[in-house]
Amino acid sequence: MNTKVIKIDSDNIDEKSMQEAGDLIAAGELVAFPTETVYGLGGDALDPKAAEKIYKAKGRPSDNPLIVHISKFEDLEYIAKDVPASARKLADKFWPGPLTMIVQKNEKVPYATTGGMETVAIRMPNSKIALDLIRKSGKLIAAPSANTSGRPSPTEAHHVAEDLDGKIAMIVDGGSVGIGIESTIVDLTEKKPMILRPGYITPEMLSEVLGEEVVIDPGIIAADDTKKPKAPGMKYKHYAPKASMILVEGEQSKVINKINELADEKSKDGKKVAVIATEETKSMYRTDVILSIGSRQDEDSIARHLYKILRECDDMDVEAIYSESFKTPRIGNAIMNRLLKAAGHQVIHV
Ligand code: AMP
Ligand code: MG
Numbered sequence: 001m002n003t004k005v006i007k008i009d010s011d012n013i014d015e016k017s018m019q020e021a022g023d024l025i026a027a028g029e030l031v032a033f034p035t036e037t038v039y040g041l042g043g044d045a046l047d048p049k050a051a052e053k054i055y056k057a058k059g060r061p062s063d064n065p066l067i068v069h070i071s072k073f074e075d076l077e078y079i080a081k082d083v084p085a086s087a088r089k090l091a092d093k094f095w096p097g098p099l100t101m102i103v104q105k106n107e108k109v110p111y112a113t114t115g116g117m118e119t120v121a122i123r124m125p126n127s128k129i130a131l132d133l134i135r136k137s138g139k140l141i142a143a144p145s146a147n148t149s150g151r152p153s154p155t156e157a158h159h160v161a162e163d164l165d166g167k168i169a170m171i172v173d174g175g176s177v178g179i180g181i182e183s184t185i186v187d188l189t190e191k192k193p194m195i196l197r198p199g200y201i202t203p204e205m206l207s208e209v210l211g212e213e214v215v216i217d218p219g220i221i222a223a224d225d226t227k228k229p230k231a232p233g234m235k236y237k238h239y240a241p242k243a244s245m246i247l248v249e250g251e252q253s254k255v256i257n258k259i260n261e262l263a264d265e266k267s268k269d270g271k272k273v274a275v276i277a278t279e280e281t282k283s284m285y286r287t288d289v290i291l292s293i294g295s296r297q298d299e300d301s302i303a304r305h306l307y308k309i310l311r312e313c314d315d316m317d318v319e320a321i322y323s324e325s326f327k328t329p330r331i332g333n334a335i336m337n338r339l340l341k342a343a344g345h346q347v348i349h350v
Pocket of ligand 2: 145153220
């Protein structure tokens with residue numbers, strides 16, 4: 001299949017091109033598009049054949065459900081069995097935005113989209129292009145991240161092309177995304193609202209709006225396999241670069257010394273080594289490849305560059321990655337959740 005790439009300026013959307021993208025979705029084809037979190041691979045959420053195409057293009061296990069993207073709250077009412085009061089409150093505050101809610105599904109949602117589950121994940125993205133695509137398609141759009149399963153999520157259109165060129169009908173290139181890590185997922189079908197995937201919207205922010213405690217799925221905190229995460233996708237070691245990766249955490253000067261020591265050893269073995277540092281520390285390393293992920297003064301910059309940097313390591317055929325750890329104040333949990341997975345939970349404390 002020939003994958004058509006169209007460039008769209010979100011401040012001046014070309015109606016004709018976007019309608020072409022919408023028509024492809026309506027015809028059951030797949031279109032990758034930017035959201036504020038990462039690029040999504042979209043297909044008609046209520047068409048089981050489109051869902052199957054998504055799994056096939058990504059090489060994604062079919063038990064890993066898709067998030068349904070909507071453009072208005074009534075779309076949630078249309079596919080939910082019942083609408084919890086908490087969903088309204090959270091939508092008022094955080095939609096459109098990087099929050100996915102899990103509710104009971106009704107019969108309109110095929111099991112192909114939900115990986116066989118009775119619940120459905122729903123999000124209204126805060127991206128003019130994404131919202132326009134949903135409206136123009138006249139459909140609800142199921143969209144997982146637009147990467148090959150197992151690779152870092154795409155934050156730029158060329159990342160999508162690297163993974164999916166020739167496998168999907170179209171890529172809408174809307175430039176770099178703003179947030180860079182996937183949405184927070186909150187499950188509203190439990191007794192207490194439960195975070196299944198940490199993201200830009202924190203448990204504290206949710207708790208403040210709901211006026212009740214928000215718990216975190218014990219399965220995503222455990223570093224071992226003793227507890228299964230409730231979101232099927234969280235059990236896979238994805239977000240992973242090809243290189244082996246080790247995180248070093250502790251006091252900054254000790255971290256730098258340890259990373260330099262480990263990197264020297266690996267380089268002596270003839271391996272290609274990369275260090276993931278920050279604007280503040282990048283001059284303190286001596287490896288060939290030193291990648292600055294962002295500034296510790298601006299934790300959003302760290303989230304925004306994370307996947308891009310992991311992809312760069314792949315592009316340079318890096319064999320070993322040593323990274324600083326980023327337990328930043330607000331979204332540190334979300335960042336570390338991705339990094340720990342990328343590193344297969346290999347952490348050294350100094
Ligand atoms: P992705 O869109 O590729 O970033 O992944 C979507 C994530 O949402 C995966 O981790 C899924 O397992 C999770 N998810 C989607 N639907 C549900 C659901 N009904 N229940 C629990 N987790 C879900
Ligand atoms: Mg994904």
